[in-house]
Amino acid sequence: xxxxxxxxxxxxxxxxxxxxxxxxxxxxxxxxxxxxxxxxxxxxxxxxxxxxxxxxxxxxxxxxxxxxxxxxxxxxxxxxxxxxxxxxxxxxxxxxxxxxxxxxxxxxxxxxxxxxxxxxxxxxxxxxxxxxxxxxxxxxxxxxxxxxxxxxxxxxxxxxxxxxxxxxxxxxxxxxxxxxxxxxxxxxxxxxxx
Numbered sequence: 108x109x110x111x112x113x114x115x116x117x118x119x120x121x122x123x124x125x126x127x128x129x130x131x132x133x134x135x136x137x138x139x140x141x142x143x144x145x146x147x148x149x150x151x152x153x154x155x156x157x158x159x160x161x162x163x164x165x166x167x168x169x170x171x172x173x174x175x176x177x178x179x180x181x182x183x184x185x186x187x188x189x190x191x192x193x194x195x196x197x198x199x200x201x202x203x204x205x206x207x208x209x210x211x212x213x214x215x216x217x218x219x220x221x222x223x224x225x226x227x228x229x230x231x232x233x234x235x236x237x238x239x240x241x242x243x244x245x246x247x248x249x250x251x252x253x254x255x256x257x258x259x260x261x262x263x264x265x266x267x268x269x270x271x272x273x274x275x276x277x278x279x280x281x282x283x284x285x286x287x288x289x290x291x292x293x294x295x296x297x298x299x300x301x
Contacts (some may be wrong), residue, residue, distance in 0.1 A: 110151025114128060117144045132169060139148035142187060153179065158191045199286040206286040212278035216266035228266070231259040233284040236277055 113126050122141050135141040138156045145154075155175035159170035161225040175188045177199055190197060199206060217225045234245045242260065247251040264269065270276040 113152060114145060114148040117148060130173065133171075134165065142181065146185070146187060153186055155179065155188040156190060158194070174201065192224040196289055199282065200289055203290070206283070209279060210283040210287055213276070213283040228259055228263060229284055229287070231256060232263055232280060233288075235260065235263070236284070282290070 113131065117142050118133070119135075120126060121136055124241060125132050125134075125165060133141075135152075136159075138159065141214050142154070142156065154174060155172040157172040157175075160168045171190050172188075175193065175197060178197070179188050186276055214229070217228065220228065230249060231245065234240075234248050238248065240248075242253040242256040245260075246256045247258065267276075267280075270280075
């Protein structure tokens with residue numbers, strides 16, 4: 108609301124602009140070329156650019172860009188968010204219900220643990236899933252002692268058993284843990300997990 112007028116005069120002839128609606132948007136064939144002149148002139152404006160898609164996919168692309176604006180925060184610098192640089196994040200956060208359901212199913216052994224235990228074991232499990240490294244490597248990554256990691260890995264083996272050996276189960280766990288981290292990072296201040 109406090110932003111200066113949108114610099115529409117910088118847009119080329121090939122750009123269709125809908126600037127008078129509650130959610131302003133642009134349609135362009137070449138966002139890299141057409142938006143470059145705007146980058147330094149978007150005083151108070153924030154834009155999200157979807158991946159370039161065929162015209163038939165424009166509605167999905169617009170939804171993706173709008174979702175990026177909702178999820179954007181101070182961790183994404185600059186006035187323009189290029190969705191192509193954040194596809195994994197946008198995909199993992201596209202549907203809160205599915206992310207929560209995946210977490211419920213993939214991480215169900217954590218249900219009986221305290222929040223503190225869940226956080227520590229989740230952190231360790233994600234580090235192990237991402238690196239498949241040994242205790243020293245994971246300990247260095249987490250900033251804890253290797254023996255602490257060994258103890259946590261034993262706890263994870265007791266909780267998950269053979270599921271840690273199944274590639275599909277590991278993928279589900281890793282996606283669920285990453286989605287939880289992203290949801291925490293993009294949750295408004297003070298909002299608690301359900």
